[in-house]
Amino acid sequence: MSRSSAPAVDVVVVGAGLSGLAAARSLTARGHAVRVLEAGAQVGGRTRNHLLAGVNVDLGGTFVGPGQDRILALAHETGCDYHRTHTTGQSAISWRGTLRRYDGTVPTLGALELADIGRLQLIVGRIVAGMRAGAPWETKNAAELDSHTLTSWLRSRRALASTHALFAIVAKTTWGCEPDEISMLYALDYIRGCGGLDRMLDTEGGAQQEHFPGGAHSIAVRMAEELGERVTVGSPVRRIEWRDGGAVVHTDTESLDCRAVVVAVPPAVRGSIAFEPALPEEHRSLGQRWPQGVLTKIYAAYERPFWRDRGLNGQVLSDAGPIFATFDTSPAPDGPGILLGFIGGDYAREFDRLPEHERRLRALSSLASMFGDDALQATAFVDQRWAAESWIGGGPTAVVPPGVLTRYGRTLAEPVGPIHWAGTETSTEWAGYMDGAVRAGERASHECLAALRAVVA
């Protein structure tokens, strides 16, 4: 291995998503020389901006809410303002062919159906309350919970079909998967990291409470601007030669000698980098077992947020698809009106394969079934298929199958020699969210600081 006596930089960060940038920012603030190498054409990772009908829309991470302290602090520090998500008016649920409106957070379903959902929510809440952050394998009955998918667990609890259907909507939005793909223990630990099911799903008081008029992506852009020439885009890291105390990071055009590396890409993407020597067995096995979900987001723009006139707040849940959850992210009541729609799991797998004009048609028809035929008259439309992004591997986050968390959870963020792991998936709080990305980046930076101090001492 080529090794100069003075490394080019202290730390190389692989990936310029929120997590990698937060790590680089923290290290730079403490006086360390850092380079950030991004494979894709732009910074921001799973945050991305698009100008739709003159309005900034977030094609990736969008919302923030209470408890997400690190992303909120970073938003303040980088001068990115956020405001309340629009909730005035009634929500609606399209359920077995009927569209019903409701107030508050509980959809209008039959009494039996609601009772069963409440029963299962209670059980979930009780298990989650007994979980310890960073140690889901210590949960009571952890092995049994990890042997179940969400589907097989609901079946073992004799959940009604309606409860299965509602949890399917939750799985599609939250993880971009169907309930038969995900470990029950992983789902529970994820809910724990959000502070519970309500906080995860709610708009007011929950993870969808606020969003950024200038785009959440601007947080990444501001950090990258601060870092300046330290950040290089369009520069995939192909190979990392590592030893105790240092590494050489190879792109197609550079070989960077450094003392530590922060790999800030999703676990499923780690395998696209050739590590020399190879990573330990459990790290490579983990990389095969931590897939990303399949989530697609669409935005449709209208002259005005016409649904507001009809008393609707723009939030609709649907069991019909392809769009199964919507939000109103219009900047102002007098226009333009912006609807955000989520397409995930099997709906996204089907939708993503369609040509562009059919995707638009399908998405607008889906909105029309919720908001009436006016929804067909979009002035502009955009979609973002996260599973089609080769350097990202899917979104919004990882969908861990049964039997993996209990065996490989301890390995996920465990450093290997000079290599440290970031990315929202490695956070113990708000994993999968922008907040988790920042937390993980800052944690990795602290690990590097300790390692760099140890070398000096």
Next chain:
Amino acid sequence: MSRSSAPAVDVVVVGAGLSGLAAARSLTARGHAVRVLEAGAQVGGRTRNHLLAGVNVDLGGTFVGPGQDRILALAHETGCDYHRTHTTGQSAISWRGTLRRYDGTVPTLGALELADIGRLQLIVGRIVAGMRAGAPWETKNAAELDSHTLTSWLRSRRALASTHALFAIVAKTTWGCEPDEISMLYALDYIRGCGGLDRMLDTEGGAQQEHFPGGAHSIAVRMAEELGERVTVGSPVRRIEWRDGGAVVHTDTESLDCRAVVVAVPPAVRGSIAFEPALPEEHRSLGQRWPQGVLTKIYAAYERPFWRDRGLNGQVLSDAGPIFATFDTSPAPDGPGILLGFIGGDYAREFDRLPEHERRLRALSSLASMFGDDALQATAFVDQRWAAESWIGGGPTAVVPPGVLTRYGRTLAEPVGPIHWAGTETSTEWAGYMDGAVRAGERASHECLAALRAVVA
């Protein structure tokens, strides 16, 4: 993309395991120019030879049996002889601390325990009989079966603890996993591909009926010898640029222009190659969801097969570990005696981390609990940890989690432009076995032949 008017070869084969070599052999026999690029230091993939106490032992694929027509034909054609696996004497089972001997294939357990195992075997057999090769998603209740792990399915069928324990041994040997990691539908389809549970598990009349005195690895070696300079080892393929009708395959030292590519590596390893343009979304998602098992094999050599004197045939099942299944692969009754032991799933995860001398100690102690203290006096010992092989990714084969086969099964062997997929995992018969590897290689070669003909026409 660099593109010469006359490609260097017709087909580049990535991976010189049995599958890649069988593809190359078939294409060469039909007059096509072929190159085989192998990342590792030797050919054979998951077959590998070791000389232990002067005896050839197979560190990987070992056994063959009835129904495995393609590997048997290839063995004949390459002049590799095989003979019956030793079965004279009694088998034994170490179960909850007691070692019990038995004749035939049914272990001595309690009547209730045996009845419950029989009941579950019957259900498995009935479902398997209704499955169609290459279309597990058409199975009755396919979605439900694919929503279960083997564990959650057994629980839903109210299996006894002893039945869970026996199926755990099956999972460890067959897939290198625990029953809570694997989709029930995938497990059933795998059993179908073997012609049923008995054929999969039996020695006489089953998949362990014969083995190769000269080593199964010699089949790969003979094929590589035939192919001569067409095969290059130690040459990882880093990048494949592809278009309709052709590709350029890049290693660290060469760029090979060709008309078609056969990628003969496990699905979990496909992601280590950079495809340009990126593979379609469903292929990349599949690559994240098709992990390899964790299986380790050990061989211990003795002056003589001493267990035979005591009426034992060398086949012991154990619920204690780390070794949970053994075979006698001694070349002759007068010595040396060779015991083969399997270590899989969680036992292998723990075992693989130990230093060499501790691994030997643990393995021999495990054999001693089955065969008495004489087993501690090994004259030679070797182990092979397949999950520690970075270009192979684990063994013996893939462990597909719930929710994947119904969604991505159709994608597994689906060609992408000029790229065809081989490797035992892509076979519809005997997937995971040497026979499946040969079948998959030959199928991929036929696809290439059709594509090459189409270009000419």
